[in-house]
Amino acid sequence: MDFSDDQIERYARHIILKEIGGAGQQKLLAAKVLVVGAGGLGSPLLMYLAAAGVGTLGVIDDDTVSLSNLQRQILHKTADIGRAKVDSATEALAALNPDVRVVIHPHRLTAANALEIIAGYDLVADGSDNFGTRFLVNDACYLAKVPLVSAAIGQFEGQLSTYKAHQGGQPCYRCVFPEKPPEGTVPSCAEAGVIGALAGVMGSLQAVEVIKEITGIGQSMAGRLTIYDALDARFRTLKLRPDPLCALCGEHATIHDLTLHAA
Template sequence: MPATSTSISTIEDEQLERYARHIVLKEIGGEGQRRLLASSVAVIGAGGIGSPALQYLAAAGIGRLRVIDDDRVDLANLQRQILFGTGDVGRPKTEAAGEALARLNPDPQVDTVEERLTAANVGALLDGSDLVVDGSDNVATRLIVSDHCTAARIPLVSASIGQFQVQIGTFRGWEPGLPCYRCFVGDAFDSDDCDSCSEVGVLGAASGLAGSWAAMEAIRAIVPFGEDPAGKLHVFDGLTPKLRTIKLVKDPGCRACGG
């Protein structure tokens, strides 16, 4: 059910002004904004996708943001990773991101984790989150995240970029008829066959589109509003430009969600 604009009694006066453009939307309203303020979102990667996603999630008033990244800011990042500036080069991304988000909005509690997500620590890093946004840069990590989110029943928004293309999907693979991310990519991937941005390039603005879109889907999942996007993959081709939506099928043999 859409939130109503009358349920605003627990939002403080300054927050009423800060989030006014959300509150006047009948699909969000005061109740929806309260849900955002009470929510917890984990974002994996503070890079090209994570940077704009984190900015819009913080600006939206997500109550708790967990930023997970083990990398440091490099000069080559600045073409697309808009959380950072030249003075941040060499700093841990989580440290610089935490400071930038605090300047943007004091409402969210920002937890920074300077670790690489692995099968050994995924539970400790993601459990307790209402939703996960995955902007990591490799399929192996994405599968670890997806498998855990499926088992723990945490909604997952997965965003990826390559050159001029953006892909966005929302996954709740524990639900009947809905696929998980592993249903989409399968098991037979070769990490040596996966190109990186440094090898093939990426348009900086495409990263911005991916991160902003991921933030919108995260907000949609929390409030919610509009149509449920789970089970669909949205693909934007910036060269054409063209957007298409692909319906994903649950794999009955998937070792994460099948059977």
């Protein structure tokens, strides 16, 4: 793939990095990444992936923009209130980088469509805001053999990890969180609140990990979980191990398809 003059200028700061260079930038331009959710995490994530020149960005979200979103969902503007988030996102990403092809999925990810959608991408970045979707994305990525970069935020804390259990020797999301917590025990951002800039921190870190996975540089976050405490301005990283009893990737796995998930 030859770069145009505009591309050489646009991606110059990547190309001069010896770890990325022209070959790494070509990998980014050829990559297809699905972002689950165009909200708090998805906003900075999508913007940085588009700016980096990821060639195809899939965006799945069935929600519309509301005024309360704008405190953290920087992909959208006040004028977008009431619009589908996928439409607002497409417009913003096209304005940022016309090199990028945006594929919209204006519906909820379900057990009926997850495998078909995810199988069309090289990597998935999950920015969803509920445990049900996180489990579904994890299971579909494992079954489709697609790497997953997952982040979550709440109040003043964020979490980030990469899951590639299908490659062997690494944990999946279920190894770390075996079951969804009981209803009402973990409040949503709407119930408990979240500092808006936290979404920017974690979504940006998520974008870095996606770029690393695509280009093959640095140390993968697979097998590690980073936790950011914004109030203490402190990062800590935990080592993760595969769970031999995991229902998805363990020695006696009981999940072999997505039929156990509610549609």
